[in-house]
Amino acid sequence: xSDYDVLCIGNAIVDIIARxxxxxxxxxAITKGSMNLIDADRAELLYSRMGPAIExxxxxxxxxxxxxxxxxxxxxxxxxxxxxxxxxxxxxxxRAQGVAFDTRPLAGEPPTARSMIFVTPDGERSxxxxxxxxxxxxxxxVEASKAESARVxxxxxxxxxxxxxxxxxxxxxxxxxxxGREVAMTLSDPFCVDRYRDEFLDLMRTRTVxxxxxxxxELKSLYQTESLELAVDSIRQDCLxxxxxxxxxxxxxxxxxxxxxxxxxxxEEVVDxxxxxxxxxxxxxxxxxxxxxxxxxxxxxxxxxxLVIQQIGPRPAQNLAQAASQAGYL
Amino acid sequence: xSDYDVLCIGNAIVDIIARxxxxxxxxxAITKGSMNLIDADRAELLYSRMGPAIExxxxxxxxxxxxxxxxxxxxxxxxxxxxxxxxxxxxxxxRAQGVAFDTRPLAGEPPTARSMIFVTPDGERSxxxxxxxxxxxxxxxVEASKAESARVxxxxxxxxxxxxxxxxxxxxxxxxxxxGREVAMTLSDPFCVDRYRDEFLDLMRTRTVxxxxxxxxELKSLYQTESLELAVDSIRQDCLxxxxxxxxxxxxxxxxxxxxxxxxxxxEEVVDxxxxxxxxxxxxxxxxxxxxxxxxxxxxxxxxxxLVIQQIGPRPAQNLAQAASQAGYL
Numbered sequence: 001x002s003d004y005d006v007l008c009i010g011n012a013i014v015d016i017i018a019r020x021x022x023x024x025x026x027x028x029a030i031t032k033g034s035m036n037l038i039d040a041d042r043a044e045l046l047y048s049r050m051g052p053a054i055e056x057x058x059x060x061x062x063x064x065x066x067x068x069x070x071x072x073x074x075x076x077x078x079x080x081x082x083x084x085x086x087x088x089x090x091x092x093x094x095r096a097q098g099v100a101f102d103t104r105p106l107a108g109e110p111p112t113a114r115s116m117i118f119v120t121p122d123g124e125r126s127x128x129x130x131x132x133x134x135x136x137x138x139x140x141x142v143e144a145s146k147a148e149s150a151r152v153x154x155x156x157x158x159x160x161x162x163x164x165x166x167x168x169x170x171x172x173x174x175x176x177x178x179x180g181r182e183v184a185m186t187l188s189d190p191f192c193v194d195r196y197r198d199e200f201l202d203l204m205r206t207r208t209v210x211x212x213x214x215x216x217x218e219l220k221s222l223y224q225t226e227s228l229e230l231a232v233d234s235i236r237q238d239c240l241x242x243x244x245x246x247x248x249x250x251x252x253x254x255x256x257x258x259x260x261x262x263x264x265x266x267x268e269e270v271v272d273x274x275x276x277x278x279x280x281x282x283x284x285x286x287x288x289x290x291x292x293x294x295x296x297x298x299x300x301x302x303x304x305x306x307l308v309i310q311q312i313g314p315r316p317a318q319n320l321a322q323a324a325s326q327a328g329y330l
Numbered sequence: 331x332s333d334y335d336v337l338c339i340g341n342a343i344v345d346i347i348a349r350x351x352x353x354x355x356x357x358x359a360i361t362k363g364s365m366n367l368i369d370a371d372r373a374e375l376l377y378s379r380m381g382p383a384i385e386x387x388x389x390x391x392x393x394x395x396x397x398x399x400x401x402x403x404x405x406x407x408x409x410x411x412x413x414x415x416x417x418x419x420x421x422x423x424x425r426a427q428g429v430a431f432d433t434r435p436l437a438g439e440p441p442t443a444r445s446m447i448f449v450t451p452d453g454e455r456s457x458x459x460x461x462x463x464x465x466x467x468x469x470x471x472v473e474a475s476k477a478e479s480a481r482v483x484x485x486x487x488x489x490x491x492x493x494x495x496x497x498x499x500x501x502x503x504x505x506x507x508x509x510g511r512e513v514a515m516t517l518s519d520p521f522c523v524d525r526y527r528d529e530f531l532d533l534m535r536t537r538t539v540x541x542x543x544x545x546x547x548e549l550k551s552l553y554q555t556e557s558l559e560l561a562v563d564s565i566r567q568d569c570l571x572x573x574x575x576x577x578x579x580x581x582x583x584x585x586x587x588x589x590x591x592x593x594x595x596x597x598e599e600v601v602d603x604x605x606x607x608x609x610x611x612x613x614x615x616x617x618x619x620x621x622x623x624x625x626x627x628x629x630x631x632x633x634x635x636x637l638v639i640q641q642i643g644p645r646p647a648q649n650l651a652q653a654a655s656q657a658g659y660l
Contacts, residue, residue, distance in 0.1 A: 018426075019647060048422075050422070050426060052387065052423040052424075052426045052427045052645065053422070053426075054386040055384065055386070055419065056385070057382065066382065085414065085415040085416065086415065092378075093382040093383060094382075096348075096381045096382045096383075097382045312642075312647070315382065317642070
């Protein structure tokens with residue numbers, strides 16, 4: 001019996017969310033649909049140009065941890081906040097969701113990370129992330145007992161942006177594998193893949209990572225091809241299995257000798273795509289660590305993703321276990 | 331030509347919003363549907379028991395100021411934040427909405443006010459407000475030029491809770507009336523009326539206040555009667571006119587020699603009633619200060635209220651001018 005279903009590791013970020021039109025993105029040189037890294041000065045400038053906003057705890061792997069807990073799974077999180085007001089909010093929200101979160105907050109500067117997320121009328125989100133205290137996450141933050149006792153350790157590719165988080169990942173992966181557990185990652189963003197392609201492939205080919213989550217664009221970026229078919233055949237060789245999301249086209253589960261296509265869950269109106277991939281991973285991993293088959297895992301992932309994109313913010317307001325049960329997915 | 335349509339004065343509060351069930355309210359002795367004043371210790375206790383939340387700028391009169399601006403009106407706001415992170419968020423959001431807000435922030439303690447708002451499955455909100463730096467609003471914060479140049483000065487009855495805000499109100503009302511302007515207030519909450527009934531009636535009978543906004547419960551509380559008819563006949567004598575909201579039953583505009591009933595705008599699903607009265611006032615006052623007749627004013631108010639209760643948070647995400655125009659209300 002393990003203590004946790006999923007241990008998630010990622011940048012601990014509070015989202016600041018506002019609507020804008022496409023012209024605003026162009027005028028401010030924000031790459032649409034992507035995660036743009038910014039420094040403190042640009043954060044101040046963009047905030048001064050941003051419309052009225054709401055704040056909500058976010059961060060890719062943090063959203064996944066919250067999703068797993070909302071499904072009724074046992075999840076834990078490693079991530080670095082500062083001992084400031086946004087850090088208090090972040091810590092409150094993830095613990096209130098039932099996630100075990102004990103990473104020691106940073107005393108003093110830099111402040112807790114925030115991402116200014118601009119949502120365009122089509123529902124697409126464009127993120128502008130100031131990493132703040134996330135740059136201080138390191139090997140000293142690894143809690144060995146959690147790494148040993150989680151069925152799956154899941155981390156975000158975004159962790160290659162801060163300088164020392166990759167040390168924490170390699171250490172955690174070693175502990176997890178030593179305890180007979182599995183390690184998963186998300187490729188996070190096509191531009192993130194561009195920055196760290198060789199390292200990500202190395203993680204997979206050295207079996208530091210067993211399971212890969214990616215959307216179609218990230219997967220194509222990883223193998224530098226325009227052909228989804230080629231990319232799928234490539235990742236088949238590089239990991240135990242991969243779950244590839246394709247927005248309204250559903251998702252594909254790829255293992256050495258099998259390819260399973262699963263339909264998307266229909267959506268009335270796309271309000272805000274923030275958290276779609278993170279919640280897909282939460283549903284998939286909840287199912288996987290609780291013994292469901294691949295098709296069922298992918299359906300749970302699609303269900304959680306469909307819920308989160310029909311509301312503003314990166315974490316569904318509903319209880320996912322209850323909602324999935326009512327909708328016949330659990 | 332005046333510089334502003336509406337000057338709003340109120341407690342500057344950041345809302346922290348989460349869902350809960352009715353049992354939670356009972357277990358924590360929270361009066362449902364009302365504004366519960368709390369101190370710093372109880373704020374910490376309730377936050378520790380609160381589920382995952384989102385943060386959004388709020389405060390009754392602040393929501394009204396934001397609503398007037400969203401309708402395309404010229405609005406200003408007086409309210410006291412502290413120079414901390416929540417104060418930065420509050421200031422950003424109200425200015426980003428186009429509201430003139432220049433009240434000097436408090437340096438140091440107490441921190442910016444926050445209200446923990448619990449939303450039950452029926453959409454009703456129960457507020458728990460820690461007033462923080464709002465207790466420091468006083469006559470020294472009155473900007474005479476704004477008070478002189480706003481067609482209507484509007485303030486919340488909640489301002490009788492902090493110790494010196496009433497001085498600011500009396501000073502502002504004097505300046506406004508001296509410049510030939512009108513003064514409006516909202517009764518805010520039935521329990522607030524209970525606390526300050528005599529003072530509120532005195533404000534009206536001394537013509538410090540010309541226009542009154544109230545919901546049915548507040549109006550009945552003011553005149554200590556269970557009869558709406560009696561209460562309406564009483565307020566008719568006590569002010570220039572009153573706008574009385576009745577949730578799904580619409581609203582009533584009451585002047586010396588006229589009573590106009592206006593239907594509510596239909597709503598698909600009540601998600602969160604936070605801000606309903608504030609947004610009604612924004613639509614009404616936008617219309618009133620732009621020369622529309624009473625019926626039209628009430629319709630705009632109901633339209634804005636209907637929008638805000640179909641989403642989470644106290645200020646509509648939509649541009650109200652655009653939405654009202656598309657729906658045929660403007």
